[in-house]
C-alpha cells in the first residue's frame with residue numbers, strides 16, 4: 001500500500017467522530033510482565049471480555065504476538081479475528097492507525113510517530129519500535145494508503161474529534177517535553193488540523209491526576225456528539241482532581257467549537273481514589289526502563305475512558321458507588337446504544353482503560 005506525501009486535509013479526508021458508524025475495531029493482546037501483573041493472565045481475561053463484547057456489535061480484530069497466538073485464539077470467541085503481529089504492549093489507541101475517510105466512502109490511515117508516551121524524556125518503556133510499526137501494518141491489513149507523519153509524535157488517546165472540524169486535546173500532553181519540543185503550540189495545532197482535517201483545537205489545560213500519559217484527553221473529556229461533551233468530575237475539593245476538572249470546565253464553558261457552537265458540558269463523577277495494593281504491585285516484574293508499579297500509587301481511574309461503538313458503549317467500571325451514576329448518565333445521553341459495563345481494574349493497573357486499548361475503523 002502507498003505511503004502518501006500529502007495530508008488528509010489536502011486530499012479531502014477527515015477523522016470522523018467515534019460516535020459515527022464503524023466498520024470494525026482493533027485491539028492488541030497484553031503479555032508483557034513488567035506492565036501486567038502475574039504474567040498478564042488477569043489482564044488477558046479482561047481484554048478477552050472487552051473483545052468478545054465489542055465483537056458482538058462490530059468486526060473485532062485482535063493483534064497478538066507469535067508467543068501468545070494459540071492462547072489468545074483459544075480464549076477469544078470465534079467471531080474475533082486473531083492476527084499475529086509483533087508488538088511492545090497493548091495500547092492500540094496510541095500506537096495504531098488513526099483512520100480518516102472521505103465522502104466517496106474511501107478510508108486511509110494516519111501513521112503518527114509513536115515514542116511510548118515521551119521517548120527517552122519520560123516514556124513508559126523502551127524500546128517501542130514494534131509498536132511504531134503497528135499503524136503501518138493495520139493499513140496493510142485494511143488495504144488502505146497511509147500518511148506517515150515522521151516529524152510529529154502523537155498518540156490516538158491524546159485526541160478526540162467531533163467529526164465536524166473540532167479536535168480536543170490537553171496542553172499537559174501535547175506540549176510535554178517528550179513529544180514535540182521543537183514545535184510551538186501554534187505549530188502543533190496546525191499539524192493536528194492538517195492531519196485530522198480540523199479548523200479548531202480545544203486546548204483543555206490538564207487531564208486526569210497522575211495519568212502516566214501526561215494527561216491524555218481520552219481519560220478526561222469525550223464528545224457525545226458535535227457541540228456536547230462529557231467531562232470527568234469530582235466535587236471533593238481535597239482531591240487533586242478537583243482543580244483539574246474545574247479549570248477544564250471553565251475553559252470549555254468559555255469556548256466555542258469549529259462551527260461556532262457553545263459547548264454543552266455533562267459532568268461524569270470519577271470513582272473514589274483507587275490505589276495499587278501490595279499484592280498487585282508485587283505481581284509486576286521490575287525492569288529497568290519500565291515505569292514501576294508501587295504499592296499505594298493512585299491510578300488514573302475515570303469512566304470517561306469508554307469506547308463508543310455501533311449501538312453500544314463499552315464502559316469501564318470499578319465496583320464503586322459512582323458506577324451506577326456513570327451508567328445512568330450514558331443511558332440518558334446515548335438512548336440508542338446499549339451500555340456494556342466491564343469491571344476494568346486490571347486494565348487500569350496497566351496504565352489506561354477501555355478506550356486506550358481499542359481503535360475504531362470507521363465506515
Ligand code: KQY
Pocket residue numbers: 035089091093094124157212213216291350351352353356
Ligand atoms: O493510553 C494509555 N492510557 C496508555 C497507557 C500506557 C501505559 C503503559 N504502561
